[in-house]
Structures are given as C-alpha cells and as structure tokens.
Amino acid sequence: MNTKYDIEDMYAEQIQAFQVWMKQSGYTEATRKEYLREVYDYLSSLDEAPVQQAGKLNVVSFLVSKQEKAGDRTRNRTLSAIRSFYASLIDFELATRNPAMEVKKSKTEKNKNPVYLEEQDLQKVLHYVGGRFLERNLAIFLLMGYCGLRVGEVHRMNISHFKKERGALEVLGKGRKWNEIPLPAMVTEVLMRAAEERISPFSAKEEAFFVSQKGRRLSIRQIQKIAAQVFEAYKLDHPHLTDMKLSCHKLRHSFATLLLNNNVDIRVVKELMGHASIETTMIYTHINDEQKRNAMSAIKVPKI
The missing domain is CATH 1.10.443.10 (Intergrase catalytic core)
Known part of the structure; x- marks a missing residue:
C-alpha cells in the first residue's frame, strides 16, 4: 500500500489543483480535510495508474471496498469527494472526463425526517x-x-x-x-x-x-x-x-x-x-x- 508521501509525490499536481479548487469554491475547512482524506484513499487504490486513465470501474471498485466497512451515507460522501476531485481536474485542464459522475449514489432512507426542535x-x-x-x-x-x-x-x-x-x-x-x-x-x-x-x-x-x-x-x-x-x-x-x-x-x-x-x-x-x-x-x-x-x-x- 502506498503511503501518504508516495501519493503526494505521484499525484502532486492533481492534489494541489484539488486543494486550490476547493478553497476557491468556498468549501469549509472541515469539508476540505474530509474530501482530501477520501481522495488520498482513492488515489492509493489506483496502484500508481494515471488519474485521467481511471474509469467508472475504478471508482465503483473503490466505493464497494469502502461500503463493506460503512453504510450508504459514507459511500455517498466518498462519491461526492471523488466527483469534486475530478471536477477540479477538469477545471484546471488536467482531465477531460469525470468517471465519478457515471456512478449513481446509493439510495438512503428518503423518508427519514430531519431532526429539529419544535x-x-x-x-x-x-x-x-x-x-x-x-x-x-x-x-x-x-x-x-x-x-x-x-x-x-x-x-x-x-x-x-x-x-x-x-x-x-x-x-x-x-x-x-x-x-x-x-x-x-x-x-x-x-x-x-x-x-x-x-x-x-x-x-x-x-x-x-x-x-x-x-x-x-x-x-x-x-x-x-x-x-x-x-x-x-x-x-x-x-x-x-x-x-x-x-x-x-x-x-x-x-x-x-x-x-x-x-x-x-x-x-x-x-x-x-x-x-x-x-x-x-x-x-x-x-x-x-x-x-x-x-x-x-x-x-x-x-x-x-
């Protein structure tokens, strides 16, 4: 398994682009940290393959591995992070397509009401x-x-x-x-x-x-x-x-x-x-x- 430093070395330009893009887009510091952590895990799963060559299968395979340990909400949050990552690469002309957009979100409990105070x-x-x-x-x-x-x-x-x-x-x-x-x-x-x-x-x-x-x-x-x-x-x-x-x-x-x-x-x-x-x-x-x-x-x- 690649370490964080290996990932930063192999995908330095893409990671920098993602960090700049999130900050420019107004993501909160907490969201930026969480999304970056998810993207590090995703990049590690690519086994050093170029990001622009990854496809829908790579994204789904990674999500399935995550879903074995967590539920649908966690999977959807991870998918959102990967979608944002590819969106940043497209914005900075480091990729031409977003394979994560081809993956559907998991259905969660749609009838579950938000918690609120009367x-x-x-x-x-x-x-x-x-x-x-x-x-x-x-x-x-x-x-x-x-x-x-x-x-x-x-x-x-x-x-x-x-x-x-x-x-x-x-x-x-x-x-x-x-x-x-x-x-x-x-x-x-x-x-x-x-x-x-x-x-x-x-x-x-x-x-x-x-x-x-x-x-x-x-x-x-x-x-x-x-x-x-x-x-x-x-x-x-x-x-x-x-x-x-x-x-x-x-x-x-x-x-x-x-x-x-x-x-x-x-x-x-x-x-x-x-x-x-x-x-x-x-x-x-x-x-x-x-x-x-x-x-x-x-x-x-x-x-x-």
Missing part, C-alpha cells in the same frame, strides 16, 4: 445560552435557529456583512454565493449589542464579526462547542430530548421547519436557506404527529 423548544433553549460573552453567543444561536445560517456561514461572517440600517445580513454561502437575508427585529437588536461588545481583534485587519477570547476569528469548532454546551444543559432539564442528537445544523433544520409550519411558500424557504435546488428544501416538508392528529380529528366516523 418551536417551543427553540424558544426555551435560548434561555440556556450563557457564558462570559453572552451577547456574542446569543447572536450565534439566533442566526442559526431563526435565520437558518450554516455554522460555516456564521464563521465567515464579517462586520461589514451586517447591514443594521436596513436590518439585513449578507451571507456568503456554499459555492461562494451571496444571499441577503432580512433579519427579524430582535435578531438585529442582538447583533447590534454583540457588535458593541465585540472583542478587540488581535490584528487590526481582522474583519470577523465573531471574535474569540484570543482575538481571532471564532472557529467552526468553537461555535460547535458553544452550541454543544447549551444543548447539554437544556437536555438535563428536558428529558424528552435526551436521545435527540442536537447540533448547529439541527438549528438550521428547526428554522426551515418553523417557516414551513407557518405556511411560508417553499420557494421563499429555498431562497432563505440558500439552497441551489428546491429538491433540497423538500426534505423539510415533513408532517409532524400533531398535524396528523389534527387531520384525523376532522374526519367524522359514523356510529355503527
């Missing part, structure tokens, strides 16, 4: 946000739970992106696409307080809206840690949520569900969520138990 829980969890930098932490929670921002979008947010005069936020989303989000009045108010109490950055050039205790842009991991601490405290007082896997992304799920439960047009939800396709937004159109009960209570069954 509106009452979403409201209550805000009271568990604390810490030395309360306004900053509260602003982070509001942006994810009531504006639907991804954790990476919160991380990338700069002072200049907050347009307090018109109560809006410019969001740099996936694929480096910009999206302007109108903010609820309370979110605007909290962001203004957070801006006033913003920690002085270590560097005068630092434009990050959310700054760490050390004066640097708050990392994705730090944001996730803040959220995890809040969820842990909330679960202790609300046993019905003990087994629910809550995270920053679940706050985004909660936001989408909140909009749809309030009969917001799905096309508007798509734009607010920054989705490229309405099919992605459709996963949030699940029906909860209360809605099912209300529907059934409207049916009048005659006495027999």
